[in-house]
Amino acid sequence: MIPAATVRTRVRVPLRFADGYSASAEVVTFDGLADGGEHLALVFGDPVRPLVRMHSECLTGDVFGSARCDCGPQLREAVERIDRAGGVLLYLRQEGRGIGLYAKLDAYALQDAGLDTYQANTALGLPEDARDYTAAAQMLAALGITKVDLLTNNPDKVRQLRDRGVTVAATLPTGVHATPDNLRYLDAKVRYTRHTLALPELAG
Numbered sequence: 001m002i003p004a005a006t007v008r009t010r011v012r013v014p015l016r017f018a019d020g021y022s023a024s025a026e027v028v029t030f031d032g033l034a035d036g037g038e039h040l041a042l043v044f045g046d047p048v049r050p051l052v053r054m055h056s057e058c059l060t061g062d063v064f065g066s067a068r069c070d071c072g073p074q075l076r077e078a079v080e081r082i083d084r085a086g087g088v089l090l091y092l093r094q095e096g097r098g099i100g101l102y103a104k105l106d107a108y109a110l111q112d113a114g115l116d117t118y119q120a121n122t123a124l125g126l127p128e129d130a131r132d133y134t135a136a137a138q139m140l141a142a143l144g145i146t147k148v149d150l151l152t153n154n155p156d157k158v159r160q161l162r163d164r165g166v167t168v169a170a171t172l173p174t175g176v177h178a179t180p181d182n183l184r185y186l187d188a189k190v191r192y193t194r195h196t197l198a199l200p201e202l203a204g
């Protein structure tokens with residue numbers, strides 16, 4: 001059993017994207033989240049069987065359009081798919097797979113020197129992936145959601161949610177947002193953490 005969290009505030013926010021897509025979401029905050037993070041839920045519609053995405057914060061990708069990773073396009077895709085299907089986007093403040101923004105940028109510097117995304121974390125004395133999804137399970141429970149369709153390619157997200165009492169009825173992959181700049185990053189996800197991504201061949 002995970003500790004209970006409660007809904008703190010619900011506010012409706014109109015969303016307008018640069019490419020013209022628009023939607024309306026209810027932004028929800030919580031009290032009692034296990035890790036003390038200021039995580040957000042964006043609720044779209046009132047679905048019987050919600051489509052859920054747990055998106056880990058990536059300031060560089062989500063806000064500034066960094067092409068080193070696939071986070072920005074995945075976030076944009078998730079908003080539209082959840083808006084159409086009804087469901088919840090959990091925006092989790094787990095920058096850099098949980099190691100924080102400055103450490104992620106330290107890891108980027110090591111990647112530029114030849115390490116891959118997981119080796120770089122380890123070289124800094126940090127876990128390859130420090131994320132724990134207890135707060136996400138608490139947020140779903142506080143919203144009254146016990147059964148989800150999960151939008152992810154990451155088997156650890158599915159495993160951790162199930163371990164925390166959430167029924168994952170189906171796992172739906174995201175699109176593959178590969179570019180020359182992020183291909184090695186995506187390839188490492190497949191090799192290390194068994195992400196389900198069909199990637200184009202890596203040269204060299």
Ligand SMILES: Nc1nc2c(ncn2[C@@H]2O[C@H](COP(=O)(O)OP(=O)(O)OP(=O)(O)O)[C@@H](O)[C@H]2O)c(=O)[nH]1
Binds near residue numbers: 057059071117
């Ligand atoms: N440490 C580290 N974190 C990174 C790097 N590139 C991106 N990230 C972080 O990785 C996380 C990616 O999050 P998600 O897209 O939710 O997760 P995922 O594990 O790829 O799983 P799915 O997208 O659901 O398949 C974000 O927190 C990014 O900040 C990197 O090179 N090093």
Ligand SMILES: [Zn+2]
Binds near residue numbers: 060070071072
């Ligand atoms: Zn990113």
